[in-house]
Amino acid sequence: MKRRSFFKKGAQGALAAGLLPITGSVAAQNLETGETKLIHFNASKASKTDPKRRKTLEFDVAVIGAGMAGISAAVSAARNGARVVLVQDRPVLGGNASSEMRVTVNGVQGLKNKHKVERETGIVEELLLENWHYNPQASYHVWDHVLYNYVVREKNITLLMNTSAMDVVMNGNTIKSVICWQTTTETIFTINANMICDCSGDGLVAASSGAEFRMGREGKDEFNESYAPDKPDGWVMGDCIMMITKDMGKPVPFYAPDYAIPFDGEKAETTGHRKIKQVKEGFWWVEVGSDVDIIGERDEIRHKLMAYFYGVWDYVKNSGKHPEADNVVLDWIGSIPGRRESRRFIGDFILTQNDMLSLRHFEDAVAFGGWSLDEHNPGGIEDLSQPASFFHSRFSNIYEVPFRCLYSKNIENLLFAGRNVSVSHIALSSTRIIGTCSMMGQAIGTAAAMCSKKGIKPRGLYKKHINELQEQLLRDDSFFPNRPANDPKNKASKANLIFASSTTSGDVKNLLDGVSRDEVDKIHHWQSDGLNAEIQLEWEDSQTLTSVEMKFDTNLQRKINMHKNPTKHEDQPMEIPKELIKHFSVEARVKGKWIVVGDVKNNLTRLVKVKFDAVETTAVRVRLKETYGEPNVKMFEIRCY
Template sequence: MKARWIRLVTGMLLIIFMNAPAHAQKHVYVETESFEQKGGWVVDQQSFVVIGSSYLMAHGMGRPVKDAATTVQFPAPGKYRMWVRTKDWAPFPTGPGKFTLHLNGQQVGKVFGENGSDEWKWYDAGMVDVKETSAQLVMKDLTGFNGRCDAILFTDAMKFTPPNTLKELNAFRNKALHTSSDVADAGQYDLVVVGGGIAGTCAAINAARLGLKTALIQDRPVLGGNNSSEVRVHLKGDVDKNHYPKLGRIVREMDNGDPGNGHPDGAEYGDDRKIQIVKAEKNLSLFLNTHVHKVEKENNRIVAVIGRNIMTNKEQRFSGTYFSDCTGDGTVGYLAGADFRMGRESKAETGESLAAEKSDSFTLGTSNLWASVEKDSVNSFPETPWALQFSDEYHIDQDRSDWEWETGFGNFNTITDAEKIRDHNLRAIYGNWSYLKKNKPEKYAKRQLAWVAYIGGKRESRRILGDHILTQMDIQEGKRYPDGTATATWTIDLHFPNEKNSKYFEGQEFFASTKHIRVAPYTIPYRCLYSRNISNLFMAGRNISTTHVAFGSTRVMRTCGMMGEVVGFAAFLGKKYKTSPRGVYEQHLKELVGILNDEVPAQAVNTNTGKQ
């Protein structure tokens, strides 16, 4: 009997041993954007769709920034191999984004950010001997020229190489951070607005004031989008030529005056005012620093969106009856499978005289504005051999940029190449400034760069298609459709590479020109403000349903803000009658127009979320 038990236990232990891994790997994954102390480093989320996360960047305009630091918790003391995910953003042949990493005061590995490759990769930093279960990790910038780091991995698996492709990296990251199933419930809303630019903010405020329980989700720490202190574009489009007196009131609240483009004082753009106005609304919940990257659907209807905090990486689920895509990029619509267009249509397709001969992927570009200020004494600026090179024959003699500093023009995809576009703009800005400081001391010796945008100000990307697609003819003929809503006044303003800039930087243009084609005030049909195939999706902003040519007029921010106000009214009627955005058009258009004319009161509805 005893021998039989011994054989049974031995057999069971053998089975367990044979099926157990020889060594349970220990991975400690550190996302740099989650550092406890970010010092002078900034969080950049603009390439989330490409690399699957945010990262920290040393944006010091040529002056090294303060260290970033965090405490790393280890499962046990011991030897770990350290990996660093970074890139050389300007490898000509090597770039300036140099930084070092220090663990408990000791430098680990080499100098990073000067490896000669502009692809995000993992770099082996060698072995570290961890004496305690926690250690202080410091990231030290060496140049102030936009060094960047996505993540740091410590592993006790000596032969392990972390994955680099997006799908495999996302799976590994989620498993290492335990975020794959850890999604918090952010609640159920009548209207979920994604995108906190002028359009989205106006939509959310109006809906909340009409009694709808509303969520406003923004992927940056400030509201205003291109009109924020991060981008600094002034508001354009008129609100005083409106066909409907009810529109433009919230846009005026958002308006902080006109400091122009690229003002050196970011306070001129009123970030705090915008947030205070939003937080004053009792029916409105604000979620800053939250990037929506996933959509849940039932048939052709959005049920919820998932957002990840760009600093903590914690995820939240937002359920809703209606959703409004005010992202500019059409992110929610794209994730939901909404019909969209990106690029130029052909003349044959639209009948527009201003359309391209053949359809293509050409889009208006992205700007990174900048400004300098006069200092009391002479100051220097580093040499920039890695930047674009300027000469007496061609340079741009400006102490502050305007809208013309623009990269894109079909050479880049404004969504998937957002980082490349921004980096190209930086190479142009720094290269030109270096030339001016060295060769025009009489004007620039005492001037210093005071501000350079690291968040790109996009003009064009996806346009989500609605039941009506606005065209050049609609605009120039001044068609008054029965569902005309927000009044637009801006010219048809389609940018193209500046001729002289193309001569010296062919294929690498960063300076734009335009030809303004004036139009009489016209109204944008309500049918341009909801998706034709996702039943509960509104749009407001530059991603509404237009052709590329018509977009040249509708894209300015005061006009976009009025679109947002219209979406708020339409969501109110949808809630009131438990119908879809299309249902508002088909069954309740008279009431919507009456509200816009200030003839029909829009009384607040009960905030208990209804079902369509």
């Protein structure tokens, strides 16, 4: 039979005769109408009538949103023993920091003290260090995959990409389920979880649950904030898109798209409010906000941002005012706006401008911040009469973020981290920075795991177990000031003797003082004199140990961010910090003989947990063999469990 004749028989001939395989799919064509219908021989009856797939999943903790706050929450919850699902509505991780938006993972900098920079530690630092190991070329697309590798290797995390949380099922004031839609697999997921962490920014899950929230600016009277407007209004800081350029080595013309909005660059530059300082990357001030509904207006805002951006670039290229741009072309322009502000959910405490500027101490502190009070101009690029940002105030030191800002006032099993936490509008102008958001994410992930394990709610954790939460965060290399670690389970603190083979700075006893970084004018480190140095702890009574945990130096007073503009890398390393330990071993004295219980090579982290089978020992010795380039080794903490 000829091939053409065979297919003409279609369902009437070949299918009826059973000549086609009994598995897989075929297309059968109706010769009268020309309609083609897919026939799947292995499909269930249900899938023939309803193409949507439905799955119900059970977890201890559900994290909605996989920006840097969500990643930190999911990983910390997983490492603390919880079964975690991480739901991300995009094909890449990282949120505003991903290749889709390319916002720098900034943290505390610009402090009015000798440190100036006070880098965040814990999960966010691990990610930045790994990035320079895997991605010294500073590629944002590779960065996406560094984040992906970091998440998927955690055995307790189930990652759902391209998945949007759409709704919730409530049981009174508790979220019972989150309903999600995965576009790539046409699957509806019903996610049941004990604890819900909304790290999505806009917070649809939290809002759908009925969690109380605010949008807009408080007036001066409510919190006595000097930088607040006289009267409350609905304005929120705007969205923006970014760009990256490259130099072609010869003049290249630029032709603006039809929808570009002309930019009055002469007015903007004359006033200094939108001065073109460089043409390599940016411009963050191409910003559009809203005083009505920035979420509902997002697509309109996206179009406006693209139109305004191309108007700015048309001015740069064609006004004749910037000859340095003659050879420069656009290499990448964002299509998804990066958002600064929308809903702020209400917790048991609202952090305000005055709490932060006074460096108020909180007994439930779980994170810190210190980026300037950086409120953007109401109107954004549509108001060239005012500066793009007011930069109201810099901080004299880092401020504390209390746990009560990170869980819902009225929904019992809901936590949040990122730009949607319980702060005033003015306070948000600092807390929204990605490094700070990441620390809050690590705090709520750890808290969620503890709540699930103990069968309690976040408010109960605050009232009865806040010390335990703080101790776990400090053990896992988070930090907050005015709260030294004092873990009763740490056997190193009970050692009868600690000594080192050499010292050039600090004191080896500082490794037990509970503070894992140097503070302004307060040393908390020990530093060796050369490599192949040793630290030893001795106990009079035998100890059963299964791990030794150490915190080493990565120079927390220096930036290690990845930037879009290559010139910004000139004053910071694009590699693993030279100060970091690279190779060391851990030994335990068992029945009078030293045995190696751990040998770490090519280390990439500040916090190193060396785990081993249980040993009975009266002494532990750490042999420090190699750094990434520094001649001495600096440490901040040693613990034994």
